[in-house]
Amino acid sequence: xxxxxxSPGTLSLSPGERATLSCRASQSVSSSxxxxxxxxxxxxxxxxxxxxxxxxxxxPDRFSGSGSGTDFTLTISRxxxxxxxxxxxxxxxxxPYTFGQGTKLEIK
Amino acid sequence: EVQLVExxxxxxKPGESLRLSCAASGFTFSNAWMSWVxxxxxxxxxxxxxxxxxxxxGTTDYAAPVKGRFIISRDDSKxxxxxxxxxxxxxxxxxxxxxxxxxxxxxxxxxxxTVSS
Numbered sequence: 128x129x130x131x132x133x134s135p136g137t138l139s140l141s142p143g144e145r146a147t148l149s150c151r152a153s154q155s156v157s158s159s160x161x162x163x164x165x166x167x168x169x170x171x172x173x174x175x176x177x178x179x180x181x182x183x184x185x186x187p188d189r190f191s192g193s194g195s196g197t198d199f200t201l202t203i204s205r206x207x208x209x210x211x212x213x214x215x216x217x218x219x220x221x222x223p224y225t226f227g228q229g230t231k232l233e234i235k
Numbered sequence: 236e237v238q239l240v241e242x243x244x245x246x247x248k249p250g251e252s253l254r255l256s257c258a259a260s261g262f263t264f265s266n267a268w269m270s271w272v273x274x275x276x277x278x279x280x281x282x283x284x285x286x287x288x289x290x291x292x293g294t295t296d297y298a299a300p301v302k303g304r305f306i307i308s309r310d311d312s313k314x315x316x317x318x319x320x321x322x323x324x325x326x327x328x329x330x331x332x333x334x335x336x337x338x339x340x341x342x343x344x345x346x347x348x349t350v351s352s
Contacts, residue, residue: 177340222296
């Protein structure tokens with residue numbers, strides 16, 4: 128089983144700042160099959176990125192994903208108020224598909 | 236447009252069974268690999284298991300914590316995915332989502348299962 132470790136656990140930033148979220152895998156993620164989600168309380172997760180760097184439909188271009196192998200990054204170039212939420216990574220390259228424990232992005 | 240609509244959740248007692256359904260539309264369901272994901276209150280996302288398309292063997296995979304109690308099945312004639320949960324435990328309390336990949340991951344809105352005596 129691939130274990131995903133997200134860091135930091137909590138990220139405190141201000142609107143307009145740049146956010147960098149990390150997702151590290153215990154072994155290589157096949158074909159960069161890694162997704163990023165945003166979740167706000169009471170809502171289903173919203174897909175941001177898939178294939179490590181492909182932006183999902185309707186996602187603003189301030190969101191970008193990068194990485195391969197075992198190290199992946201989600202970058203939000205300029206934080207908007209609506210970006211403060213929980214973020215999860217997921218690998219779907221090998222079963223069992225696994226999620227990271229999440230990074231909480233909070234307003235400083 | 237891909238749509239996934241879960242149903243069947245509710246309040247159940249420990250030891251009971253429950254079957255969740257996921258009605259799919261907007262894509263060729265019979266060709267799709269389908270997954271279930273759950274989220275306990277205040278916790279993170281947990282992948283439960285998946286079922287491949289029949290053309291890819293129709294086999295199932297499960298996360299270790301649910302193996303032996305959860306059964307995923309599909310009815311391609313009804314475009315519906317199922318999750319049978321047996322011997323429910325309090326720790327199965329969660330929102331259950333069905334998901335599928337089609338140039339990106341699609342999720343339903345989830346159905347809440349509460350296990351309590």
